[in-house]
Amino acid sequence: MSNPLVGVRVTTAALREVPRMEAAAEIARRRARALGRPVLVSVTTQVGLRDPLALFARGAGVTHNRLFWSVPAAGFELTGLGAAWSFTPPSEVDRFAASAAAWRQLVAEAVIEVDPDVPVQGPVAIAGFRFDPAQPASELWRDYPHALLVLPRLLIVRHGDVTTLTVNGMVDERSSTLSLGAAAARRLQALIGLPWRPRRPPLDLQVDVSLDPAEWKAIVADAIADLRAGALEKVVLARAVRLRGAEPFDTAATLDVLRRDYPHTFVFAIARGGRTFLGASPERLVALRDGRVSASALAGSAPRGKTPAEDAALAAALLQSAKDRAEHAFVVQMIRSALAEYCDDVQAPDSPEIMQVRNVQHLFTPVTACIRPGYDIFDLVGRLHPTPAVGGKPGPAALAWIRSRERLDRGWYAAPVGWVDARGDGEFAVALRSALIGRREATLFAGCGIVAASDPERELAETRIKLRAMLGALGAGEEMIG
Numbered sequence: 292m293s294n295p296l297v298g299v300r301v302t303t304a305a306l307r308e309v310p311r312m313e314a315a316a317e318i319a320r321r322r323a324r325a326l327g328r329p330v331l332v333s334v335t336t337q338v339g340l341r342d343p344l345a346l347f348a349r350g351a352g353v354t355h356n357r358l359f360w361s362v363p364a365a366g367f368e369l370t371g372l373g374a375a376w377s378f379t380p381p382s383e384v385d386r387f388a389a390s391a392a393a394w395r396q397l398v399a400e401a402v403i404e405v406d407p408d409v410p411v412q413g414p415v416a417i418a419g420f421r422f423d424p425a426q427p428a429s430e431l432w433r434d435y436p437h438a439l440l441v442l443p444r445l446l447i448v449r450h451g452d453v454t455t456l457t458v459n460g461m462v463d464e465r466s467s468t469l470s471l472g473a474a475a476a477r478r479l480q481a482l483i484g485l486p487w488r489p490r491r492p493p494l495d496l497q498v499d500v501s502l503d504p505a506e507w508k509a510i511v512a513d514a515i516a517d518l519r520a521g522a523l524e525k526v527v528l529a530r531a532v533r534l535r536g537a538e539p540f541d542t543a544a545t546l547d548v549l550r551r552d553y554p555h556t557f558v559f560a561i562a563r564g565g566r567t568f569l570g571a572s573p574e575r576l577v578a579l580r581d582g583r584v585s586a587s588a589l590a591g592s593a594p595r596g597k598t599p600a601e602d603a604a605l606a607a608a609l610l611q612s613a614k615d616r617a618e619h620a621f622v623v624q625m626i627r628s629a630l631a632e633y634c635d636d637v638q639a640p641d642s643p644e645i646m647q648v649r650n651v652q653h654l655f656t657p658v659t660a661c662i663r664p665g666y667d668i669f670d671l672v673g674r675l676h677p678t679p680a681v682g683g684k685p686g687p688a689a690l691a692w693i694r695s696r697e698r699l700d701r702g703w704y705a706a707p708v709g710w711v712d713a714r715g716d717g718e719f720a721v722a723l724r725s726a727l728i729g730r731r732e733a734t735l736f737a738g739c740g741i742v743a744a745s746d747p748e749r750e751l752a753e754t755r756i757k758l759r760a761m762l763g764a765l766g767a768g769e770e771m772i773g
């Protein structure tokens with residue numbers, strides 16, 4: 292999978308681009324002087340590199356800021372190393388609009404040099420958000436603010452057979468950080484002398500602190516009582532399981548397993564400080580490409596069968612389950628009406644289909660639309676999050692219930708994570724089937740939509756099924772957890 296020449300090729304490409312970078316930096320310097328603020332320079336070139344994940348792995352020795360995004364089945368992979376520019380809005384109140392404005396200004400003023408022969412181009416920022424900025428953050432999530440955009444210094448994007456390297460840097464009147472990109476590429480060369488071999492997961496894993504399953508079921512039972520009393524129509528409740536390893540976790544190896552076993556999901560990682568938030572989410576929040584909007588409603592779950600016949604029977608039962616159909620319909624309705632505020636031609640089929648991933652199957656309804664001029668992907672993300680697939684209905688009451696009763700800091704779990712490019716196109720997933728991984732400990736998250744007809748025991752079983760993706764990738768078995 293890895294290529295011993297990766298480092299050499301990246302370095303060569305970065306160095307080859309130095310004259311182009313210097314010419315672009317000169318233009319940027321003049322622009323920065325006129326504007327009175329630093330200007331982004333972004334230079335893209337094609338490179339002969341197959342596996343961006345190898346660079347994510349090796350980049351551990353170069354920077355604490357590492358990003359990975361992949362839709363394996365689409366042949367799309369992106370690794371970002373370092374931070375040429377990053378942004379957290381001063382206030383969480385308008386975090387989506389402020390993120391949009393900052394990104395728009397950065398790229399509008401930037402000097403962007405692209406290679407006309409390659410399809411995926413230019414600066415791409417990775418963005419992530421806290422699920423509920425109104426809830427105080429715990430120590431666990433200290434490096435993951437309420438909103439964060441990061442434009443990596445080195446960005447490696449593979450789309451099918453074509454891979455590009457983008458070097459990004461900020462230039463002001465007197466200084467330039469562009470050469471830092473080239474320097475990072477040079478350091479990578481030293482690191483990637485040998486092929487990348489993912490380490491096997493630690494063998495000796497223990498469950499550390501977790502909310503007792505009986506206590507979690509009691510919270511679910513309280514929710515069901517409130518739902519039956521009519522206080523809410525739906526609330527999504529999550530729980531966390533903490534694992535401790537005798538040896539350090541290898542996050543790149545974990546991502547390697549996830550992209551192999553979950554090719555039809557969004558595999559993502561944001562490494563900051565000493566931790567990495569990563570996962571393999573089956574749920575797209577929204578994608579925007581050339582004005583076309585794609586969102587998806589994903590809610591209602593069943594296990595996979597052990598045989599094709601059992602699998603089909605479970606899928607058929609899920610499609611007929613009134614409880615799951617109700618849970619799902621709330622999500623479709625909300626997405627339709629949210630998109631209608633910013634889009635024309637909102638379309639969704641009348642009934643859901645089945646989406647299957649390795650460990651679980653879901654009710655799924657694709658929703659498409661055309662965005663109106665003047666709106667962007669952050670408007671869509673901000674309006675859609677949280678959908679009733681991760682929050683509930685009515686939204687504000689469900690969020691208040693979660694905040695006061697769930698006994699969990701969700702951090703970035705169940706929140707939007709994705710990327711945006713210079714044209715404003717991009718894609719965001721809902722960060723499900725995810726874990727926050729430190730050196731020797733990992734916190735795994737899973738939740739379920741609760742409606743009046745729910746049963747706490749079955750919901751607990753559903754969290755176990757959902758946790759299987761991350762447990763498996765970390766080398767743990769479902770039997771370890773309660």
Ligand SMILES: C=C(O[C@H]1C=CC=C(C(=O)O)[C@@H]1O)C(=O)O
Pocket residue numbers: 527529574589590591592653679680681705723724736737738739740741757
């Ligand atoms: C909240 C999660 O899943 C959501 C997405 C799909 C199906 C769901 C369900 O059936 O409850 C949840 O709404 C999770 O995986 O942690």
